[in-house]
Amino acid sequence: MKILALESSATACSAALWGEEGLIAQSFQNSGLTHSRTLLPMVRDLLNNCGTGLEQVDVIAVAVGPGSFTGLRIGVSTAKGLAWAEDKPCAPCSTLESMAWPLAFFRDAVIVCAMDARRKQVYNALFQADGERLIRLAPDRAISLEELGEELKKIKKRKIVVGDGAKLCYNALREQDSQMELAPEPLRMQSAQGVARAALEQIRAGRLVKGVGPGLSPAVPGGTRTAGTGAAEPRQPKQIKGFIVMFENDNKVHILDHPLLQHKLSILRDERTGVKEFREIVSEIAALECYEATRDLPTEEVEIKTPVATGTFQVLAGKKLAIVPILRAGLGMVDGILDLIPSAKVGHIGLYRDPETHQPVEYYCKMPSDISERDVIVLDPMLATGGSASAAITFIKGYGCKHIKLMNVLAAPEGIQVIRRDHPDVDIYVAGVDEKLNEHAYIVPGLGDAGDRIFGTK
Numbered sequence: 001m002k003i004l005a006l007e008s009s010a011t012a013c014s015a016a017l018w019g020e021e022g023l024i025a026q027s028f029q030n031s032g033l034t035h036s037r038t039l040l041p042m043v044r045d046l047l048n049n050c051g052t053g054l055e056q057v058d059v060i061a062v063a064v065g066p067g068s069f070t071g072l073r074i075g076v077s078t079a080k081g082l083a084w085a086e087d088k089p090c091a092p093c094s095t096l097e098s099m100a101w102p103l104a105f106f107r108d109a110v111i112v113c114a115m116d117a118r119r120k121q122v123y124n125a126l127f128q129a130d131g132e133r134l135i136r137l138a139p140d141r142a143i144s145l146e147e148l149g150e151e152l153k154k155i156k157k158r159k160i161v162v163g164d165g166a167k168l169c170y171n172a173l174r175e176q177d178s179q180m181e182l183a184p185e186p187l188r189m190q191s192a193q194g195v196a197r198a199a200l201e202q203i204r205a206g207r208l209v210k211g212v213g214p215g216l217s218p219a220v221p222g223g224t225r226t227a228g229t230g231a232a233e234p235r236q237p238k239q240i241k242g243f244i245v246m247f248e249n250d251n252k253v254h255i256l257d258h259p260l261l262q263h264k265l266s267i268l269r270d271e272r273t274g275v276k277e278f279r280e281i282v283s284e285i286a287a288l289e290c291y292e293a294t295r296d297l298p299t300e301e302v303e304i305k306t307p308v309a310t311g312t313f314q315v316l317a318g319k320k321l322a323i324v325p326i327l328r329a330g331l332g333m334v335d336g337i338l339d340l341i342p343s344a345k346v347g348h349i350g351l352y353r354d355p356e357t358h359q360p361v362e363y364y365c366k367m368p369s370d371i372s373e374r375d376v377i378v379l380d381p382m383l384a385t386g387g388s389a390s391a392a393i394t395f396i397k398g399y400g401c402k403h404i405k406l407m408n409v410l411a412a413p414e415g416i417q418v419i420r421r422d423h424p425d426v427d428i429y430v431a432g433v434d435e436k437l438n439e440h441a442y443i444v445p446g447l448g449d450a451g452d453r454i455f456g457t458k
Contacts, residue, residue, distance in 0.1 A: 167182065321341055
């Protein structure tokens with residue numbers, strides 16, 4: 001197995017060749033020249049010096065963001081071109097995860113990956129290093145230096161800061177955190193060897209994408225937006241500001257931007273919207289989303305006699321549908337779907353979020369007896385950290401369910417990424433994607449606590 005890896009997310013540019021025994025060779029350049037001039041010659045010379053032809057490469061790996069818009073476009077376009085030429089699969093890799101892998105040998109240390117996002121923000125992710133592997137502690141996100149500092153103060157471990165934003169973070173936060181240190185300079189910048197190592201995880205998880213087609217492309221405009229893998233900040237859905245959404249496949253995240261949905265979502269956001277109206281609109285949004293989420297329900301032909309003639313027509317087939325709201329806020333979406341599909345059965349999962357760890361805790365789970373034979377839609381108005389939704393989907397899979405979808409009113413990029421990481425087979429349907437999570441794990445700008453606003457407990 002040989003991996004050709006490309007990294008062009010910042011001012012530096014690199015290419016690496018990875019083999020069965022690890023890194024074979026790497027070419028790194030931080031000359032200030034545009035990547036369009038340096039990347040392809042770097043790849044050519046690297047392969048020639050290793051006596052390897054492109055046809056001998058098995059996978060093309062590339063950093064897909066966050067990072068420089070132009071740099072990422074050059075890297076992704078180069079990867080797709082090389083993959084197309086030899087019909088090779090691609091491994092789209094998080095820039096932040098990739099920069100953490102060269103530091104995995106630091107045992108019992110937290111790797112703080114940081115890139116300057118400007119506007120006093122950093123693109124950031126946290127990983128626990130155990131000597132050989134990484135354990136993700138926080139999703140890829142854009143947060144302020146102040147928010148990052150407050151989060152890091154709670155981690156009583158050695159913290160190693162890496163990335164082109166490492167010095168920025170270190171200089172701003174070192175006085176309040178004595179356990180923080182800069183990564184060794186040779187390992188501090190983003191590099192293609194980290195991309196190659198991250199690609200190994202993609203390969204093991206079966207998350208490669210085709211080099212031809214939209215798999216590495218940014219979100220595209222249209223009635224149903226499908227989020228892509230590339231870093232295309234200016235063309236993201238309009239709710240997203242300063243965060244680059246990265247997904248392995250572009251056909252699993254459905255951002256429904258119909259004008260009716262966007263209008264109703266804006267009413268939900270208004271703090272002046274009362275309980276009655278809020279509850280009604282959540283139900284209406286669920287009904288509108290249901291049209292898209294149920295497009296692939298199986299049908300069968302039946303003979304029907306109309307007042308005019310007899311003909312053959314389509315009706316729903318099989319065991320049909322089950323919906324599973326995550327208690328309690330998910331209950332607000334149930335009636336909107338049952339109005340459309342009265343025969344759907346309803347299961348319930350009770351989860352609450354620990355206020356300290358923000359992790360889901362189960363307290364109730366009850367499913368229809370034939371749930372394994374039905375298509376399942378999990379309901380939760382807010383996809384914030386993604387922890388509760390991911391746990392709920394895991395529980396449902398434990399019942400033998402194989403066809404599961406997740407329906408939300410509003411999501412944070414961090415939550416979407418968790419679902420795509422934990423459950424790559426699950427389609428996500430959402431009316432809006434906002435900027436980020438705050439320090440309390442609430443969606444910003446969001447609409448507040450959906451459960452409190454639905455049931456009047458605020």
